[in-house]
Amino acid sequence: MSRPLYRTRVKFCGLTRPGDVRLAGELGVDAVGFVFAPASRRRVEIDAAAAMTHALAPLVDSVALFMDNAADEVREVVRQVKPALLQFHGNEDDAFCRSFGVAYIKAVPMGGGDALDPLSLHSRYPAASAFLLDGHAPGAAGGEGHLFDWASVPKGMTKPFLLAGGLTPDNVFDAVVATLPWGVDVSSGIEVEGDPGVKDGARMRRFVEEVRRADCD
Numbered sequence: 001m002s003r004p005l006y007r008t009r010v011k012f013c014g015l016t017r018p019g020d021v022r023l024a025g026e027l028g029v030d031a032v033g034f035v036f037a038p039a040s041r042r043r044v045e046i047d048a049a050a051a052m053t054h055a056l057a058p059l060v061d062s063v064a065l066f067m068d069n070a071a072d073e074v075r076e077v078v079r080q081v082k083p084a085l086l087q088f089h090g091n092e093d094d095a096f097c098r099s100f101g102v103a104y105i106k107a108v109p110m111g112g113g114d115a116l117d118p119l120s121l122h123s124r125y126p127a128a129s130a131f132l133l134d135g136h137a138p139g140a141a142g143g144e145g146h147l148f149d150w151a152s153v154p155k156g157m158t159k160p161f162l163l164a165g166g167l168t169p170d171n172v173f174d175a176v177v178a179t180l181p182w183g184v185d186v187s188s189g190i191e192v193e194g195d196p197g198v199k200d201g202a203r204m205r206r207f208v209e210e211v212r213r214a215d216c217d
């Protein structure tokens with residue numbers, strides 16, 4: 001399939017350091033994610049995330065990630081961090097996700113082995129801006145580098161989808177060519193080994209280069 005002038009969006013997730021946020025912007029990344037999921041090893045405090053937004057380059061979005069957080073906490077993040085998008089990884093329904101007045105992405109676990117039915121997904125989350133197809137199993141958290149079979153990405157997605165789960169600078173070229181996603185989302189694949197939340201500048205750079213190479217393919 002030819003994709004003239006197509007640009008795959010890139011989101012770096014689980015940032016915990018202002019310097020990584022700054023570098024993401026310099027590399028031309030479209031969005032950075034701050035994790036508020038309760039049990040995450042990359043969870044940041046609300047005031048730390050708000051401070052990191054000052055390191056965002058112009059035209060780079062911030063995304064706040066949740067997994068079954070209480071509504072009050074989501075509201076407080078929205079108030080203080082002012083994210084452009086919310087990303088939900090738990091059992092939140094459409095009414096909950098859209099109740100904060102901020103566009104949202106719904107994560108879909110692809111690691112359970114069941115075929116994904118795009119029609120039922122779209123009808124369960126009619127207000128979602130996009131879906132994030134992630135490699136973890138249903139009920140599990142993301143950010144653990146779990147790949148899934150890209151052949152299971154359904155063809156009939158009428159909303160944009162982000163591909164996630166186990167992406168690295170070494171496989172993202174193949175991932176983009178195989179699935180033609182709206183965007184890709186990565187966390188552990190651009191980190192310093194064994195240090196969740198600490199991104200590796202060289203891996204960040206190579207990840208973006210590989211996405212751009214795929215866009216020219």
Ligand SMILES: O=C(O)c1ccccc1N[C@@H]1O[C@H](COP(=O)(O)O)[C@@H](O)[C@H]1O
Nearest residue numbers: 040141142143144145165166185187188
């Ligand atoms: O990053 C986390 O700690 C996290 C916690 C709970 C839900 C989702 C989480 N991260 C998301 O998972 C994807 C895939 O991560 P990886 O690249 O496989 O490490 C990541 O893009 C985050 O959006």
